[in-house]
Amino acid sequence: MYKFALAQAFVGSALAGTVLWDGRFNDLSSSTDLNNWSWSNQVGPYQYYIHGSGPVTEYVNLSPSYKNPADSSSNQGVKITIDSTSYWNGQNMRRTELIPQTSAAINSGHVYYHFSVKRSSTNVPRADLEHQVNFFESHFTELKYGLLSGASGTSDPTLKWCIGGQPQWSTTFDADVWHNVAYDINFSSNTVAFYHSTGSNPLVLTAGPVSASTSSNGADWHLGVLRLPMNSDLNSADVEDWYFSGVYVESGSLNTVIGSGSNPTTTTTTTKTTTTPVRTTTTPVTTTKSTTTSSKTTTKTTMVTTTKSTTTSTTTTTKTTTTPSTGGTSPLYGQCGGIGWTGPTGCVSGATCHVLNPYYSQCLSP
Numbered sequence: 001m002y003k004f005a006l007a008q009a010f011v012g013s014a015l016a017g018t019v020l021w022d023g024r025f026n027d028l029s030s031s032t033d034l035n036n037w038s039w040s041n042q043v044g045p046y047q048y049y050i051h052g053s054g055p056v057t058e059y060v061n062l063s064p065s066y067k068n069p070a071d072s073s074s075n076q077g078v079k080i081t082i083d084s085t086s087y088w089n090g091q092n093m094r095r096t097e098l099i100p101q102t103s104a105a106i107n108s109g110h111v112y113y114h115f116s117v118k119r120s121s122t123n124v125p126r127a128d129l130e131h132q133v134n135f136f137e138s139h140f141t142e143l144k145y146g147l148l149s150g151a152s153g154t155s156d157p158t159l160k161w162c163i164g165g166q167p168q169w170s171t172t173f174d175a176d177v178w179h180n181v182a183y184d185i186n187f188s189s190n191t192v193a194f195y196h197s198t199g200s201n202p203l204v205l206t207a208g209p210v211s212a213s214t215s216s217n218g219a220d221w222h223l224g225v226l227r228l229p230m231n232s233d234l235n236s237a238d239v240e241d242w243y244f245s246g247v248y249v250e251s252g253s254l255n256t257v258i259g260s261g262s263n264p265t266t267t268t269t270t271t272k273t274t275t276t277p278v279r280t281t282t283t284p285v286t287t288t289k290s291t292t293t294s295s296k297t298t299t300k301t302t303m304v305t306t307t308k309s310t311t312t313s314t315t316t317t318t319k320t321t322t323t324p325s326t327g328g329t330s331p332l333y334g335q336c337g338g339i340g341w342t343g344p345t346g347c348v349s350g351a352t353c354h355v356l357n358p359y360y361s362q363c364l365s366p
């Protein structure tokens with residue numbers, strides 16, 4: 001009996017790995033806490049600098065109603081918004097993104113990036129424009145939504161898992177359906193697999209593993225949305241809301257259960273009372289369904305950001321970021337033209353500049 005109990009306990013604990021970084025928003029009382037972070041005061045779970053010129057509450061808001069209700073390890077979720085002011089750093093893409101603020105080894109070994117994502121039936125994401133969602137800067141793994149840049153047709157309402165910009169799997173993206181995801185990244189073997197489920201269902205290996213150019217500096221995974229511009233929509237008054245919850249990076253064994261981890265709000269029935277938000281350290285996850293649809297092959301996308309920080313400084317040293325680079329050439333996947341673009345129009349050797357639309361040209365390998 002005793003041995004049996006021990007074995008059971010061991011099996012239970014083996015179900016989840018170790019949380020390396022917790023981005024579940026349990027530590028934040030409101031999105032205005034993100035304003036605590038700056039390049040010279042790097043505090044809190046997230047770097048917050050990729051957004052438009054409005055107040056944080058125009059782009060990021062927290063609420064218990066914004067999380068996957070099956071996820072008991074999260075007290076709340078985040079609503080990420082892009083609107084007509086969501087242009088950052090002189091770019092022509094709408095962007096609202098959060099980046100992990102951590103020195104944990106989320107960029108080496110074998111790790112799992114967990115999150116849940118949904119849309120609602122209001123402020124619906126446009127299916128006629130490419131969105132890059134929860135991506136690494138080199139785009140070795142990410143989700144995309146909408147008509148991919150360069151693809152034929154006028155709209156594409158599917159959510160896709162992509163490697164190097166190429167769709168590997170897709171599904172419908174219906175209103176109010178939570179999609180739970182884990183990017184299974186082995187930085188040692190340079191492979192990525194995709195776990196997915198919907199609602200409260202446990203994560204299932206859905207695609208991969210496939211080879212990928214896995215690399216990260218540990219501060220270039222973007223939680224949020226980047227929408228590529230098209231035609232004359234730069235000033236469009238449309239607004240999009242995206243919802244995310246259960247965000248964390250885990251190592252060890254993959255936890256496939258949504259919300260199985262330590263519950264941040266523990267209520268005890270007996271004498272104790274309530275203990276409140278506590279940081280969770282182990283567990284959670286997400287889940288959801290699957291459904292497959294085709295995949296398309298399309299092209300690329302993106303843009304890039306670079307980040308870097310700098311500690312020293314004094315004033316505004318801040319970031320560096322993105323595009324407008326200095327030299328006369330842009331890197332592979334960098335922007336090299338488009339209406340409003342004032343950066344380099346050449347590409348590094350081995351890449352050529354392709355016009356994707358009037359607002360965006362990108363350096364691609366031939």
Ligand SMILES: *[C@@H]1O[C@H](CO)[C@@H](O)[C@H](O)[C@H]1NC(C)=O
Nearest residue numbers: 027028029033036043044045
């Ligand atoms: C942000 O700063 C406020 C005011 O100092 C503080 O109350 C809050 O706890 C901070 N939030 C985080 C997440 O550190």
Ligand SMILES: *[C@@H]1O[C@H](CO)[C@@H](O)[C@H](O)[C@H]1NC(C)=O
Nearest residue numbers: 109110185186187188189190
């Ligand atoms: C990750 O890749 C390394 C190198 O190929 C391999 O030794 C290791 O077993 C892989 N880890 C897992 C969990 O698959």
